[in-house]
Amino acid sequence: MADSDHHADQSPHADRTHQALSVRDACVGYGPVRALRHVTLDVPEGAVVAVLGGNGAGKSTLLRALSRTLSFHGGALTSGTIRFAGRRVDGLRPERVVAAGISQVPEGRRVFARMTVADNLRAGALGSTGSRAAKAGALARVHELFPVLADRAGQRAGLLSGGEQQMLAVARALMAAPRLLLLDEPSLGLAPLMAARIADTIREINAQGTSVLLVEQNAALALRLASYAYVLDVGEVALEGPAAELAASDEVRRRYLGVVDETAAADATRALDTPPSLRRWEADR
Amino acid sequence: MSTFAELLLNGLSMGSVYALIALGFVVIFRATEVVNFAHASLLLAGGYLTASLHDDLGFWPALAVGVAGAAVVGAAVEFCVMRRYRGQDHSVLAIVTIGVDILLTTELTRRLGTDVLPLGDPWGDSVLTVGSVSIAHTRVAAFVTAALLIGLFLAAFRYTSWGVAMRAAAESPETAALMGVRLGRVSLGAWAVAGALAAVAALFLTVFPTPGLERATSLAALKAFPAAILGGLDSTTGALVGGLVVGVTESLATGYQSDLTFLGRGLGDLAPYLVMTAILLIRPAGLFGTKELARV
Numbered sequence: 001m002a003d004s005d006h007h008a009d010q011s012p013h014a015d016r017t018h019q020a021l022s023v024r025d026a027c028v029g030y031g032p033v034r035a036l037r038h039v040t041l042d043v044p045e046g047a048v049v050a051v052l053g054g055n056g057a058g059k060s061t062l063l064r065a066l067s068r069t070l071s072f073h074g075g076a077l078t079s080g081t082i083r084f085a086g087r088r089v090d091g092l093r094p095e096r097v098v099a100a101g102i103s104q105v106p107e108g109r110r111v112f113a114r115m116t117v118a119d120n121l122r123a124g125a126l127g128s129t130g131s132r133a134a135k136a137g138a139l140a141r142v143h144e145l146f147p148v149l150a151d152r153a154g155q156r157a158g159l160l161s162g163g164e165q166q167m168l169a170v171a172r173a174l175m176a177a178p179r180l181l182l183l184d185e186p187s188l189g190l191a192p193l194m195a196a197r198i199a200d201t202i203r204e205i206n207a208q209g210t211s212v213l214l215v216e217q218n219a220a221l222a223l224r225l226a227s228y229a230y231v232l233d234v235g236e237v238a239l240e241g242p243a244a245e246l247a248a249s250d251e252v253r254r255r256y257l258g259v260v261d262e263t264a265a266a267d268a269t270r271a272l273d274t275p276p277s278l279r280r281w282e283a284d285r
Numbered sequence: 286m287s288t289f290a291e292l293l294l295n296g297l298s299m300g301s302v303y304a305l306i307a308l309g310f311v312v313i314f315r316a317t318e319v320v321n322f323a324h325a326s327l328l329l330a331g332g333y334l335t336a337s338l339h340d341d342l343g344f345w346p347a348l349a350v351g352v353a354g355a356a357v358v359g360a361a362v363e364f365c366v367m368r369r370y371r372g373q374d375h376s377v378l379a380i381v382t383i384g385v386d387i388l389l390t391t392e393l394t395r396r397l398g399t400d401v402l403p404l405g406d407p408w409g410d411s412v413l414t415v416g417s418v419s420i421a422h423t424r425v426a427a428f429v430t431a432a433l434l435i436g437l438f439l440a441a442f443r444y445t446s447w448g449v450a451m452r453a454a455a456e457s458p459e460t461a462a463l464m465g466v467r468l469g470r471v472s473l474g475a476w477a478v479a480g481a482l483a484a485v486a487a488l489f490l491t492v493f494p495t496p497g498l499e500r501a502t503s504l505a506a507l508k509a510f511p512a513a514i515l516g517g518l519d520s521t522t523g524a525l526v527g528g529l530v531v532g533v534t535e536s537l538a539t540g541y542q543s544d545l546t547f548l549g550r551g552l553g554d555l556a557p558y559l560v561m562t563a564i565l566l567i568r569p570a571g572l573f574g575t576k577e578l579a580r581v
Contacts, residue, residue, distance in 0.1 A: 067463055094462040094463065095462070106460060106463060110460040112457065112460070114575070115449075122446070123449050123461070126450055126465050172464070173463075
């Protein structure tokens with residue numbers, strides 16, 4: 001946990017030389033609305049790091065800040081720094097961020113519905129700085145990871161199922177051969193079986209050497225995949241720690257995993273048994 | 286019968302020229318979501334450059350300069366005006382293009398005055414006769430050139446990285462930016478291509494049997510608006526079909542005007558708009574315009 005010193009050796013802040021991504025004190029505003037406040041976050045080289053939080057916690061805002069697409073929503077990074085592999089990336093244009101090795105799978109998949117699957121993948125490779133051979137290699141790798149996309153190459157992406165669209169969105173981001181993959185709610189709206197498949201894929205992508213920053217509302221899934229996790233709450237980092245510890249912590253269990261601990265459950269039952277009264281106005285509350 | 290065939294062929298030829306203009310219009314709309322009302326002035330600029338240079342340079346170099354010049358004017362409008370807008374509302378930019386159109390057209394008509402400038406094309410007024418059907422060489426050239434250019438454009442749109450970037454940006458600018466597409470470059474390219482296509486169209490709007498480039502040429506260019514709209518503003522196929530529909534309608538309505546005198550004169554100019562209105566009543570998005578295609 002953030003407050004416990006004896007875990008410092010596990011904290012990604014401990015070893016700053018091997019950070020793939022390091023965000024320091026980032027503040028983001030949409031006009032007068034502050035969406036992120038002093039967020040500090042690290043993704044070590046080769047790790048899977050999760051960011052949890054409910055709706056409006058600032059998760060997507062964080063990814064927009066990383067990919068430099070805040071301007072599409074009238075937002076801007078007002079202070080703080082973002083470094084990737086030691087280089088400042090917080091002043092770059094979106095295509096430079098992609099060229100630097102950061103690709104994003106946006107929330108809601110956002111495949112190009114009117115284009116074919118093959119053209120979607122070509123679009124994903126547009127930001128790649130690699131040679132023609134490297135692009136062909138990326139395509140082969142993506143087809144190996146998602147054989148269904150090779151079968152459907154000529155089909156319009158808008159006609160794929162939700163799960164297939166999510167695969168396409170991930171595959172498209174991989175076409176740029178990123179060193180860090182940003183995933184925004186990849187399990188959203190998917191059947192549990194399909195969500196589990198996507199999770200396996202993320203594990204495999206990571207095993208092939210790509211660092212992953214995973215933003216999820218599905219905390220159970222995210223904590224199983226990640227080694228370290230942050231909890232965002234109204235734009236601030238409320239909690240952070242190794243994923244296993246967060247998964248075991250009462251607060252995360254109660255708030256994000258839907259697990260009710262026994263005393264709270266007992267309280268709830270007792271509350272139902274007693275006749276309703278305006279207890280909150282009583283002095284002992 | 287031969288009258289009908291002649292009218293049809295002439296209509297197809299004019300239609301392919303309208304299609305060239307409408308295609309540029311659609312390309313700008315797809316890449317930037319801006320309805321470009323300055324399109325007619327791009328056309329006039331290309332035509333004017335060709336007309337004023339062909340004496341010194343010869344026809345083909347002058348045409349090349351005209352096409353390149355119109356592309357540069359288009360790119361300049363994008364770079365100097367469109368790109369400076371920081372807001373989100375595309376209809377504001379559409380109004381801005383009206384302003385640009387007024388500026389460009391005023392300057393060009395001031396230079397043109399009451400002149401009618403020939404563009405110095407090599408076809409002159411020669412006529413091709415097959416059986417009982419005769420058609421001007423210029424019309425044949427217009428059709429062949431337009432078909433070639435449109436084919437070239439569609440192939441590039443479908444198969445090149447430029448085309449993929451353009452289509453991706455058209456569908457979702459933000460997602461395209463996430464893929465590393467340079468949106469500024471895409472929109473600059475769209476304006477340049479539209480300008481170049483308009484300059485070629487300018488040539489074929491002003492050759493025989495039309496006397497030459499004059500103030501009214503930009504009015505002829507306006508016929509590409511119903512073409513683009515009836516085809517569906519965001520569809521390249523729609524622009525082609527729309528162009529042909531407008532061309533043929535106009536040609537037939539003008540040709541058979543004497544049989545339709547109870548409707549009064551000038552039906553040829555009116556007919557494309559009537560067809561457009563009828564089509565929009567049945568298909569509000571135009572013949573090939575997008576209705577959402579997605580599985581939820």
